Amino acid sequence: EAAVTQSPRNKVAVTGGKVTLSCNQTNNHNNMYWYRQDTGHGLRLIHYSYGAGSTEKGDIPDGYKASRPSQENFSLILELATPSQTSVYFCASGDVGGRAETLYFGSGTRLTVL
Amino acid sequence: GEQVEQLPSILRVQERSSASINCTYENSASNYFPWYKQEPGENPKLIIDIRSNMERKQIQGLIVLLDKKAKRFSLHITDTQPADSAMYFCAASEGTGYQNFYFGKGTSLTVIP
Numbered sequence: 001e002a003a004v005t006q007s008p009r010n011k012v013a014v015t016g017g018k019v020t021l022s023c024n025q026t027n028n029h030n031n032m033y034w035y036r037q038d039t040g041h042g043l044r045l046i047h048y049s050y051g052a053g054s055t056e057k058g059d060i061p062d063g064y065k066a067s068r069p070s071q072e073n074f075s076l077i078l079e080l081a082t083p084s085q086t087s088v089y090f091c092a093s094g095d096v097g098g099r100a101e102t103l104y105f106g107s108g109t110r111l112t113v114l
Numbered sequence: 115g116e117q118v119e120q121l122p123s124i125l126r127v128q129e130r131s132s133a134s135i136n137c138t139y140e141n142s143a144s145n146y147f148p149w150y151k152q153e154p155g156e157n158p159k160l161i162i163d164i165r166s167n168m169e170r171k172q173i174q175g176l177i178v179l180l181d182k183k184a185k186r187f188s189l190h191i192t193d194t195q196p197a198d199s200a201m202y203f204c205a206a207s208e209g210t211g212y213q214n215f216y217f218g219k220g221t222s223l224t225v226i227p
Contacts, residue, residue: 042120042203042219043158058214090157101207102148103215105157 003027006091006106013113019078021109023091031094031101032074034058034066036087037108043090049074081113116141118206120218128226133191135221137204140185144206147180147187148215152201162189194225 004025013019025032030051035043045058047066055066063085065077078085091106120137127133137147148163164171164178164187171178177190187206191198204218 040219043217045214048214101146101215102160102163103150103158105159107157 004091004093004104004106006089006109008109009107010110011112013078013081013111015082015113017081017113019081019085019111019113021076021078021089021091021111023074023076023106024072025074025091025093025104026072027093027095027104028071029093029095029104030071032068033092033094033103034064034074034076035090035092036060037090038087046076046089081111083113085111086113087111116144116206116208116214116216118204118216118218120204120221122221123219124222124224126224126226127194129195130193133194133198133223133225135189135202135204135223136186137188137206137218138184138186139206139216141206141208142185143208144185144216146207147178148205148207149176149178149189150203150205150217152203152220154200158201158203191223194223196225196227199223199225 007022033048034046044060046064049055049068052071067075089109092103094101117140145166150158151161152158162173162176164180175192180187202221205215207215
């Protein structure tokens with residue numbers, strides 16, 4: 001099965017601080033995604049990438065940046081963290097089979113901004 | 115973007131009964147509909163999917179139905195077991211290559227022994 005590893009698993013940050021969430025996939029998938037999961041909202045797309053050097057805005061990109069320095073790594077950056085960004089963040093990589101893509105999710109990062 | 119509505123948000127069923135989750139979508143171009151299961155503290159995992167050229171798909175005790183005219187698709191879990199207790203998400207996507215997935219808000223299923 002596809003392996004997507006996120007770090008850290010848990011993070012506590014202060015308001016106004018910088019937070020970097022890291023994601024690594026070892027499956028040579030071109031596409032990678034960052035979602036946040038909140039009760040009552042399901043999974044919402046923040047940023048995604050088609051490959052190394054590419055980052056695109058998802059549905060809720062405000063307050064977040066992304067970086068894809070290599071095929072394997074995709075980071076989510078909160079330059080000035082706010083309490084509203086307290087959430088569980090999932091990274092995923094995509095495997096295109098036929099005309100449909102299967103998403104493989106990492107184990108998630110629980111971020112608390114105080 | 116696409117809007118995917120998922121109901122119910124909470125579902126409790128007796129063991130060995132059936133559970134049904136319904137989703138609707140708005141975009142006629144959506145052509146791929148996966149279902150993900152997320153157990154407590156775990157990541158979402160794909161359990162079954164259906165493409166727009168199909169109306170029904172079954173994998174063991176999981177059945178997915180797609181009604182393209184009504185823009186509705188559903189997951190049916192037959193003979194439920196306590197291990198089926200989890201959060202379930204439906205999603206819809208369109209296009210080729212990169213596909214943006216629009217997820218429903220999730221259904222929390224509890225199977226009562």
